[in-house]
Amino acid sequence: MELLCIQSQEHPELPLAELKAVIECENIEAKIDDVAEGLVILKDISSDKIYEYYKILTKRLGYTHEIHEMIIKSNIDDLAEDLQTVEWSKYINETFAVRVKRLHSEIDTVGTEREIGTLILENSENIKVNLSKPKTLIRVAAFGNDLYVAIERIKLNKKHFEDSKPHKRPFFYPGSMNPKLARCMVNLSRIKEGELLLDPFCGTGGILIEAGLIGCKVVGSDVYWKMKNGTAINLDYYGITDYRTFHLDVRELKMYEKVSSVVTDPPYGISTSTGDVDGDEIFKEFFHAIYDNMRDDAYLCMASPHYVDLKPMVDEVGFVIVEQYAIKMHRSLTRIISVIRKK
Numbered sequence: 001m002e003l004l005c006i007q008s009q010e011h012p013e014l015p016l017a018e019l020k021a022v023i024e025c026e027n028i029e030a031k032i033d034d035v036a037e038g039l040v041i042l043k044d045i046s047s048d049k050i051y052e053y054y055k056i057l058t059k060r061l062g063y064t065h066e067i068h069e070m071i072i073k074s075n076i077d078d079l080a081e082d083l084q085t086v087e088w089s090k091y092i093n094e095t096f097a098v099r100v101k102r103l104h105s106e107i108d109t110v111g112t113e114r115e116i117g118t119l120i121l122e123n124s125e126n127i128k129v130n131l132s133k134p135k136t137l138i139r140v141a142a143f144g145n146d147l148y149v150a151i152e153r154i155k156l157n158k159k160h161f162e163d164s165k166p167h168k169r170p171f172f173y174p175g176s177m178n179p180k181l182a183r184c185m186v187n188l189s190r191i192k193e194g195e196l197l198l199d200p201f202c203g204t205g206g207i208l209i210e211a212g213l214i215g216c217k218v219v220g221s222d223v224y225w226k227m228k229n230g231t232a233i234n235l236d237y238y239g240i241t242d243y244r245t246f247h248l249d250v251r252e253l254k255m256y257e258k259v260s261s262v263v264t265d266p267p268y269g270i271s272t273s274t275g276d277v278d279g280d281e282i283f284k285e286f287f288h289a290i291y292d293n294m295r296d297d298a299y300l301c302m303a304s305p306h307y308v309d310l311k312p313m314v315d316e317v318g319f320v321i322v323e324q325y326a327i328k329m330h331r332s333l334t335r336i337i338s339v340i341r342k343k
């Protein structure tokens, strides 16, 4: 069986990297066919695993906007022939609607929706179209003239990413990254539900909220008492209970239990203070402080500005950079997202 994933196109690489990381750490057995930016098909999934995988992916992913169970791949010219091979009663419960999403395609959306709807009606009995409140949604992704016809089984709740934007949290302080990127970084760290994740520069807790929501145990620390407290206020607000927070300089970090992953956005630039540590020194100090607090198989996912060269620093401590992604913030700042692990 197959799953159709429609992804955000706000970054050319991160959505696919996030999906691959989750597939890896959750041991999902599937072949990844990245058809185009924004469109990925997960193939060769065994039918008894499909709902388990479907649930994991819908719960975890930030940059994947929709996930559906594939019915058939067709194209504009062969629609009539292909759609009559499908036993629609297996998929449709009384009423349905068809929605087409174009990804790098020029096809007529409304015309194609109507055509597919008509063909489904011609090939089945006792079902009706209901455009406003369909019981079944047939989702079609169009890429060029190819049409990936799928059915929505689980709705993804993307409202959370809107509701948890930094200024909507009870404790606000400038400098928190957007929640989708925070979720993506948590996923890039290959953490799993029930494992322990640390953010030693926790600020307002943006990263910890995302990790908590996918079921991780979280620990946050910050050199400022006000931030450590603010993180706790925010975690409580989002219903996260399995957490601890500490008022601590990163250089004094000594965890009671080695962590399964570290995800963090260290201070840099003019808007965030680095305590009393100078410039790039904070990164060096951070790598040294964090190493012994991580399990040997743990991953670290962090953000840094393009002008800080992490390579010599990670080499010195015994880490290795596994993946890096650049996000252009403005003319003079590119943010680098790095995935790092022990050598």
Ligand SMILES: C[S@@+](CC[C@H](N)C(=O)[O-])C[C@H]1O[C@@H](n2cnc3c(N)ncnc32)[C@H](O)[C@@H]1O
Pocket: 175, 176, 177, 200, 201, 202, 203, 204, 205, 206, 207, 221, 222, 223, 224, 227, 248, 249, 250, 251, 264, 265, 266, 267, 268, 272, 273, 274, 275, 276, 277
């Ligand atoms: C970029 S902010 C982190 C933002 C955070 N991800 C959030 O969602 O709000 C960096 C944080 O590092 C903290 N910090 C600065 N120097 C530190 C140090 N030496 N040890 C620990 N925390 C420090 C700052 O107080 C600040 O809250």
